Amino acid sequence: MSLASIQKLIDPSGQKWPTVEIITRPTGAKPPLHALVIGINKYKENVHLVGAVPDALAFKSYLTDDLRVPEEQITLLVDEQATRANIIEALQNIGRPDNGISRDDPIVIYYAGHGGQVDPPPDKTANTLPVQCIIPQDTSKESDAVPIPDFTIGALVHCIAQEKGNNITVIFDCCHSTVGSRNIPENVRFVDKADLPKLPSSLDEDIIQATSSDFQDVLNLPSPEILFGDQDSHVTLAACGYGEAAFEDTVEKRGYFSSALLKLLRSVQIDSLSYRRCIQRLPQLLTRQPQNPVCEGKHADRMFFNARVQGPSACYIPIKPDADGLYLQAGLVHGITPGATYDIHASDVPDPSDPPLATLEVHSVEPFVSHLKGTDVPNLPTVCYGRQADYGPSRTLDIHITQEFADEAVPSDVWARLFRGSLHELVVRPVEPELASVIVSVNSKKETTFTLKNPVLVEHRIETLPSPDYPTIPPEAERVIPVLTSLSQWDWHLRHTPDVRPFHKMIDIEFYQLQMTGEYTDEGNPVLVPEGNNLNADGVADIIANLENYYGFKVVNRSRENLYVSMVDFSGQCPSIREHPVADTPNPTIPANASLTIGYGSGEQMPLMFALNDDQDIDVNFFKFFVSSHPINSGLLEQGSPFGDERCDPPESKMKELFEKDALWDALTISVVQRAHPKEEDPVRIPPPDSTTTEPPAEPEPTTEPTTEPTPAPAPDPDPAAGPGTGIPFTGRSEEPLQVQARSAAVVNGAWFRTPALTKELIASIRGMMLRTFSKQQVPAGATETEQTGAYYEISVIGNDDLPKLLSDETEMIYRSHSAPSDSEYKWENGVAFDESHELWSKLEPGDCFEVMVVARGRGWVNDADRGHLVFW
Numbered sequence: 095m096s097l098a099s100i101q102k103l104i105d106p107s108g109q110k111w112p113t114v115e116i117i118t119r120p121t122g123a124k125p126p127l128h129a130l131v132i133g134i135n136k137y138k139e140n141v142h143l144v145g146a147v148p149d150a151l152a153f154k155s156y157l158t159d160d161l162r163v164p165e166e167q168i169t170l171l172v173d174e175q176a177t178r179a180n181i182i183e184a185l186q187n188i189g190r191p192d193n194g195i196s197r198d199d200p201i202v203i204y205y206a207g208h209g210g211q212v213d214p215p216p217d218k219t220a221n222t223l224p225v226q227c228i229i230p231q232d233t234s235k236e237s238d239a240v241p242i243p244d245f246t247i248g249a250l251v252h253c254i255a256q257e258k259g260n261n262i263t264v265i266f267d268c269c270h271s272t273v274g275s276r277n278i279p280e281n282v283r284f285v286d287k288a289d290l291p292k293l294p295s296s297l298d299e300d301i302i303q304a305t306s307s308d309f310q311d312v313l314n315l316p317s318p319e320i321l322f323g324d325q326d327s328h329v330t331l332a333a334c335g336y337g338e339a340a341f342e343d344t345v346e347k348r349g350y351f352s353s354a355l356l357k358l359l360r361s362v363q364i365d366s367l368s369y370r371r372c373i374q375r376l377p378q379l380l381t382r383q384p385q386n387p388v389c390e391g392k393h394a395d396r397m398f399f400n401a402r403v404q405g406p407s408a409c410y411i412p413i414k415p416d417a418d419g420l421y422l423q424a425g426l427v428h429g430i431t432p433g434a435t436y437d438i439h440a441s442d443v444p445d446p447s448d449p450p451l452a453t454l455e456v457h458s459v460e461p462f463v464s465h466l467k468g469t470d471v472p473n474l475p476t477v478c479y480g481r482q483a484d485y486g487p488s489r490t491l492d493i494h495i496t497q498e499f500a501d502e503a504v505p506s507d508v509w510a511r512l513f514r515g516s517l518h519e520l521v522v523r524p525v526e527p528e529l530a531s532v533i534v535s536v537n538s539k540k541e542t543t544f545t546l547k548n549p550v551l552v553e554h555r556i557e558t559l560p561s562p563d564y565p566t567i568p569p570e571a572e573r574v575i576p577v578l579t580s581l582s583q584w585d586w587h588l589r590h591t592p593d594v595r596p597f598h599k600m601i602d603i604e605f606y607q608l609q610m611t612g613e614y615t616d617e618g619n620p621v622l623v624p625e626g627n628n629l630n631a632d633g634v635a636d637i638i639a640n641l642e643n644y645y646g647f648k649v650v651n652r653s654r655e656n657l658y659v660s661m662v663d664f665s666g667q668c669p670s671i672r673e674h675p676v677a678d679t680p681n682p683t684i685p686a687n688a689s690l691t692i693g694y695g696s697g698e699q700m701p702l703m704f705a706l707n708d709d710q711d712i713d714v715n716f717f718k719f720f721v722s723s724h725p726i727n728s729g730l731l732e733q734g735s736p737f738g739d740e741r742c743d744p745p746e747s748k749m750k751e752l753f754e755k756d757a758l759w760d761a762l763t764i765s766v767v768q769r770a771h772p773k774e775e776d777p778v779r780i781p782p783p784d785s786t787t788t789e790p791p792a793e794p795e796p797t798t799e800p801t802t803e804p805t806p807a808p809a810p811d812p813d814p815a816a817g818p819g820t821g822i823p824f825t826g827r828s829e830e831p832l833q834v835q836a837r838s839a840a841v842v843n844g845a846w847f848r849t850p851a852l853t854k855e856l857i858a859s860i861r862g863m864m865l866r867t868f869s870k871q872q873v874p875a876g877a878t879e880t881e882q883t884g885a886y887y888e889i890s891v892i893g894n895d896d897l898p899k900l901l902s903d904e905t906e907m908i909y910r911s912h913s914a915p916s917d918s919e920y921k922w923e924n925g926v927a928f929d930e931s932h933e934l935w936s937k938l939e940p941g942d943c944f945e946v947m948v949v950a951r952g953r954g955w956v957n958d959a960d961r962g963h964l965v966f967w
Contacts, residue, residue: 100524102500103509125161125403126199129154129168130184134207136173139234140285145342146206147172149267149352153204156356161364161403167194176207178230178239182250182301189254198259200399203251206349207231209268209340210241210285215293218245225293226270235291246298248325252309253301255327260393261400262328263369267349269340270332279383279632280931282339283349329369329391331355336599339632341381345858350379351387357528363409365401366482370394370593375492377529378589380549382930383632384765394593397484410442410479413466422456422464422480430464431490431523432456432514436480438471453483458514490523491582494530499569502540508571512578520579531585532578542567542574544581548588550634550765551666553861554712555967561667563707564737580736584669587662587731588716588763597721597760600653605630605764607637608644608694608701622646622694622701630764637704639713639768644701646693647764649684649719655758656682657721659690660728666714668735673728674717680725704768711770722759826850826944827963834957835872836950839882843949848892849964854940860966863934865889865925865946867962871914874954879913883952887911887925887962890945891934899937908947909934914957 133150135143154170157163169184187193188201195201208229218225227241255262269284278286333340333351342349354376359367367375373389393400412423424430437450451474457467466480503509512522527533533545544559551557559577560567567573591598606624613621622644629635637645649659661674676692677683684690693701706713720726826849836842871885879885891907893899898906909932911925928934944964950957 099495099497099500100513102497103495103503104513125163126196127157127161127163127167127202127399127403128188128195128199129157129163129202129204130171130188131157131168132171132176132181132203132205132207134173134176134229134231136231137208137229138232138239140208140229140289143207143283143342144344145346145348145352146267146283148347149206149349150204152348152356153206153265153352156359157202160360163403174231176230177232178242181228181230181242182246182298185247185250185254186301189250189257191257195258197257198261198400198402200261200263200402201254201258202263202265202399204265204267206267206283206352208283208285209266209270210287210290211271212241212243212287212290212293215243215295215297217295224271224287228266228268229285229290233285233290237291240291240293240297243293243297246301249298249302249305249309252305252327256305260327261402263331263399264328265331265355267333267340267352269334269338271336271338279339279341280936281342281344283333283342284339325390326392329389329393329396331369331373332388332390333385335386335388336595337632338385339381339383341379341383341385343858345854350381350385354379355387359398361526361529363482364398364403366397366484368395368397368484371484372398375529377492377531378547378549380547380552382549382553383634384549384763388595410439410481411436412442413438413478413480415476418465420454420466420474422466425460425464430456430459432459432521433490434482435484436466437483438474439479439481440475442479450481450483451478454480460510460514489582489586490521491578491585492523492525492529492531493578494525494527494533496533496535499535499542502536503569503574504571506571508575512571512575520575520582522578522582532581534574534578536569539566540569542569542577544577546581546585546669548585548666550714550716550767554714554767556667556712556714559667559669560737562709563667564735567737577736580733581669583731583733584664584671587671588664588718591761592759595760596758597653597655597657598762600651601719601721601760601762602650602652603630603719603762603764604628604648604650605635605766606646606648608646619700624648624694633763634765634767636767636769638772639704639706639770641703641705644693644703645766646691646695646699646701647717647719649690649692649721651684651686651688651690651721654686655723656686657684658724658726659683660720660722660726661692662718662720662728662731664716664718665735666716668737670735671731671733673732684721704766706768706770713768715766715768716763717766718761718763720759720761724759726759826946828946828959828961831958831960832948833959834885834948834950836952836955838953839951841949841951843888843947846946846948846959846962848946849944852938852940852942857938857940860930860935862927862929863889863944863964863966864927865911865962865964866922867912867914867925867959868920868922869914869957869959869962870917870920871950872954872956872958873916874952877952877954879916883955884913885950885955885957886913887957887959888947888949889925889928889934889964890947891937892943892945893939894941899942901933901937907934907937911946914959920958920960 131150131154133147135147150170150172154168157168158165171180171184185203188195205228210227210229211224212227214225226244228247229241230239232239233241251262251264267283269282278284333349340349340351343353346353358372358376369389369391373387376387379385414421414423422430422436434456435453436456438452438454439448439450441448452471454466454468457465512520513524531547535543535545537543546557546559548557567577606629607626608622609625611621611623615621624646629637637643647661651657659676661676663672663674674692676690691699693699720728826847828847832844832846834842834844865887867887877883889909889911890898898908900906909928912923915921915923946962946964948957948959
């Protein structure tokens with residue numbers, strides 16, 4: 095976090111803060127942690143990955159460099175080493191007696207590579223669910239190397255737990271169930287079962303027979319939960335939830351989950367963070383589809399490795415008594431937040447003979463001291479020390495305050511109260527930008543901006559609030575803090591799910607456009623029915639906002655429970671929370687093995703309609719469905735927009751009152767993206783001049799089409815300006831006109847202009863590209879354009895050798911954009927929009943660039959290109 099920006103807010107005088115003494119002692123003994131680390135990029139038959147091996151090496155480096163785990167306590171298998179036989183042998187070796195691993199020593203098993211879901215073997219067809227599996231490097235339909243199924247991994251881990259205890263952590267950076275998309279997206283760690291060999295009968299029977307009878311009884315259940323669920327043998331951290339995809343970043347060559355996990359683990363004291371809190375504190379992963387890491391296991395609330403790994407050193411903070419209690423001699427500048435707990439020790443030297451005298455909670459925080467609760471501890475020595483035991487409540491909002499905001503903020507003692515923890519409904523934790531849920535900054539007009547890290551909002555470039563439809567927010571505490579309070583509630587309630595997910599595999603959310611049947615209900619409302627296919631694709635529906643279009647949901651309950659359903663609408667640009675009426679009945683709203691329609695299907699149901707303001711091109715609403723075994727009072731979550739006339743004062747303890755006591759509940763969310771234009775026809779966007787100074791800007795304004803009236807010298811469309819804060823990472827534009835004429839049937843072309851060289855940051859940020867030209871063509875008398883003739887433009891991907899790059903089939907990466915207009919006057923034309931799914935982006939590397947070619951083909955064809963530029967978004 096930027097301590098300078100926090101200090102500027104709390105103490106605008108600029109005085110230097112005093113240095114606080116924190117005693118750091120080496121822990122001495124080597125950590126008793128043992129690890130198996132597996133990473134596979136290069137598969138024998140399946141699609142290669144780029145980030146799995148770097149993830150594995152980075153995780154090993156964390157163990158050796160950060161936690162000081164000796165190399166001899168780590169087994170590393172990468173690529174060709176990670177065969178089926180070697181993985182199984184390595185797992186068996188961990189569980190062998192007399193191998194140097196004592197009972198209850200921490201054990202971590204890390205896997206990065208492909209996962210999958212296959213049919214159970216013929217002798218296990220009683221199981222009603224498919225089998226989850228990991229894909230060894232040598233998996234092949236032509237050999238005996240089949241995927242390693244969950245029951246085999248579970249049996250191996252169970253054997254380890256029997257011999258070594260249940261201090262076992264299993265980390266999977268792969269998909270572990272069928273990816274929900276109709277087409278498997280690119281850059282995911284998943285192999286479809288059609289590309290995998292079938293599991294044979296009696297697979298790994300020797301391994302299963304070595305387990306206890308209790309474990310074998312679990313395997314015989316109709317739908318066994320072996321690696322996931324409430325198992326006692328281990329805690330599982332997985333890169334994504336059921337039906338989701340685990341993506342990897344092909345630019346950084348890392349998995350999104352592993353990268354975020356290691357960044358978080360390196361920022362904390364490992365023995366003070368629980369597994370569940372770790373997953374809760376992960377920032378939202380900026381993937382193209384929702385990816386929500388999960389933590390499962392009976393011991394998910396344990397500290398990492400059961401607090402038996404402290405890292406290379408331990409930090410002890412002196413505690414001093416005062417008239418009103420005990421004060422920890424460290425505070426906000428050290429990342430301490432209200433609700434954190436500290437073990438109180440008589441000594442500042444790590445020693446098993448010095449157990450904690452007490453555990454106290456931080457009540458309030460000053461810049462460099464923290465007041466502790468419950469200070470009536472008997473026999474507390476005059477000099478004692480605090481060592482962090484837990485990082486505090488999960489409801490803390492991780493924020494980053496930029497220096498630009500701190501420089502413009504109006505001085506107020508409320509800023510100090512914010513970070514002290516004395517604002518009742520809001521607890522914040524200052525963090526670095528990559529770990530923040532909200533980034534607070536200012537734009538060029540010195541107005542406050544709030545940038546959310548919600549991946550759907552980031553993808554559609556509407557993550558920076560407030561939008562132009564709402565009043566601006568000056569950098570004043572009285573205006574900013576209510577917004578942060580609202581954003582804290584909005585972000586937490588949208589992301590929050592129960593620790594145990596009892597229904598998420600048994601509930602389907604479908605979304606349909608509706609059509610009228612011509613019939614009417616007794617109440618006089620038109621009867622509506624679904625038109626076309628389910629629009630929900632992997633938790634996202636993409637529609638055209640038009641008040642003439644009607645929409646509705648269908649909730650399918652495949653469980654054996656009668657359930658209550660509530661639907662809550664989270665607006666992406668307010669951010670407000672509104673309950674949507676479902677059914678006015680005291681009875682369960684969706685019986686077992688039945689479905690419920692919302693927006694159609696009964697006399698009083700009204701359809702959903704979506705509209706955008708005239709100056710708005712896109713918006714997102716998140717519809718969250720709460721399902722429970724008891725009635726749900728989701729109206730308690732409602733809050734208005736903090737950007738309107740009404741300030742947002744959300745009620746306290748909402749989640750406590752949301753469900754009745756002892757209710758089983760779950761939640762599923764679908765994002766509805768509303769566009770003013772079809773996706774493939776999105777207008778070229780020119781950035782606004784006053785976006786935030788440090789983060790991606792608010793949604794840019796669309797370009798207006800230039801006049802098509804004939805003029806001798808029409809003015810060109812304004813070119814987009816490149817550079818920081820413009821909303822367009824960079825551009826390429828022509829320096830002068832170019833005319834190309836074909837004198838035969840052969841192709842004649844000329845290089846018109848190139849972009850600057852791409853950097854890895856640009857490659858990561860660009861989501862689409864379009865060529866825009868101001869030109870005309872001359873057509874031979876009586877000729878019409880065909881595939882063999884015409885005047886058009888091509889875009890090439892140029893590599894470091896100054897030649898077009900090649901695809902795997904040796905085809906040059908040259909792509910046709912559009913034809914020049916057949917007109918006597920120059921006209922502006924938009925080319926093809928190359929979105930992120932196009933193969934043009936598949937081979938990009940830092941140093942590459944794009945080149946635009948002016949082309950004419952066929953005798954007499956002329957392409958007269960006056961001006962042109964490439965636009966990126």
